[in-house]
Amino acid sequence: MGDEEVALPGETVLLLYPLTYLEEGEEVTVGCAETDSYAVLPADGAALLRRLGAGLSLDQAAEWYQREYGETVNIAEFVEALGELEFLCPPERAAQPDDAPRTVRWQRLGRAVFSPLGWLCMTGLIVAAAVAIWRHPAVRPANHDVFFTGYMSVVELAIFLGQIPLLLLHETFHALAGRRLGLRSGLSIGRRLYYVVFITRLDGLVAVPRRKRYLPMLAGMLADVLAMAALTLVAAATRQPGGGLSAAGAICLSLAYVTLLRLVWQFYFYLETDLYYVAVTVLGCVDLQKTARAILKNRWNHLRGRPAALVDPETWHPQDRRIGRWYSWLLLVGWTFSLAMLGLVVVPLGYHVLSTVLGRLGHPSGQSLAGLTDSVLFLLINAAQLAAIWWIVRRDRARTAAAPRYEHVLS
Helix, strand or coil: CCHHHHCCCCCCCCCECCCEEEEECCEEEEEECCCCEEEEEEHHHHHHHHHHHCCCCHHHHHHHHHHHHCCCCCHHHHHHHHHHCCCECCHHHHCCCCCCCCCCCCHHHHHHHCCHHHHHHHHHHHHHHHHHHHHCHHHCCCHHHCCCCCCHHHHHHHHHHHHHHHHHHHHHHHHHHHHCCCCCCEEEEEEECCEEEEEEECHHHHHCCHHHCHHHHHHHHHHHHHHHHHHHHHHHHCCCCCCCCCHHHHHHHHHHHHHHHHHHHCCCHHHCCHHHHHHHHHHCCCCHHHHHHHHHHHHHHHHCCCHHHCCCHHHCCHHHHHHHHHHHHHHHHHHHHHHHHHHHHHHHHHHHHHHHHHHHHHCHHHCCHHHHHHHHHHHHHHHHHHHHHHHHHHHHHHHHHHCCCCCCCCC
C-alpha cells in the first residue's frame, strides 16, 4: 500500500468488505470471505475495526478509541494493515448491487452428504463391511493383501493409480465438509518430510466456532473408512465359488489395506496430519508447528553459543509458546523416528528390491520377457516418484524465497 493511500483525510469513511468476527478469549478472529483473508486481532483492534465498518470516519474512530481505552492509535498504520489484509473494498466493487446471499460452489452437495440421510447411508456402508469381514475371513486386512501378484510393477502401478482417486476422495470430503459451512477451499500438492501429500486449504475455518471445525478436519479420515468399507464389500461380493478372491477382489483388498496404512499415518502428529489440526484446535493453538520449530532452533543456537540467531519468544502466540515447550520434543522424536525408518527400513528394502531388478536387467538372457518388462516398468515408476518429490522440494524452496515477510493467513 503506497504512502498516498495511507495519508487519508481524517474525515474519510472506509469501505470494508463484509467481515465476520469470532471472539476467543482476549483475541478476535476476523475473516473476509470475499477475499478469503483472515487475521487474529486483539480485542481493542477488532473493536476499532467494527467502528470503522459501522461508518465512523478515521478521526471519529481514533477519538472513540482514545476515549474507550485511554490511549492513542496510529490510525494510518491501522488502515495500511487493513489494506494488506485485503479487508478494504474498492469503491467500484462497493458500487455494484449485490443483495443475493453468497454461496460457494458445491455447498448444497456438502450439506446433502453430511445430512442425517447421508450419515445413515455412511453408517450402513461401514456396518455392512464389518459384517462381511466377520463372515468371510478372506477379506480381513492382512499384510499379504498388498502383493496380489508376483509382478512388482503391476502391484506398484495398481496401488499408485488406485490411490489417486482415493486420495482425491479424502480431500473432497474435507472440502465438502467445509463448503457446507460456506467456506472456500483449494487443492494443492505438497510434502511432509519425505512424503508426497495432497493438501486441502480451508483457511476460513479460523473464523468458524471451534465445535464446527472438527468435522471438516476429520472428514478425510471418514472418507478413508468409507473407501475401505466399499472396497471390502466389492472383494466379498466378487469371491469365487470356492471362497477364494477374484482378481478384482484381490486388487480391492490391496487398495483397502494401503488405505488402512494411510489412516494409521494420520496419527503421526508431527507431520501435520488431520489429527494434528484437531489437536491444535482443542488446545487453542494458532501455529504450533512453526513455534515448535523455532523453539528447537533456539535450543540449537543456545548450544552453539549464537545468541544473535535466537528468535524472540514474545513473537509467538502465548498458547503456542506454552504447548510448544513439550511439543517441540515430540516433534524432534517424530522426525528422528521417520528418518530412522528411512535409513533402517526404507533404504535397505529399496536397495534390495533395486539390486534384484538391476540384476535381472544385467543378465537378460535368463529372464522372461514378462520379468524384464516388470523390471523396466518398476524403475520408471519409482523414477517418476523421485522426480515428483524433487520438483515439489524445488517449488517449495522457490515459494519460501519469494514469500512476503508479512503473514496474516492462518493454516
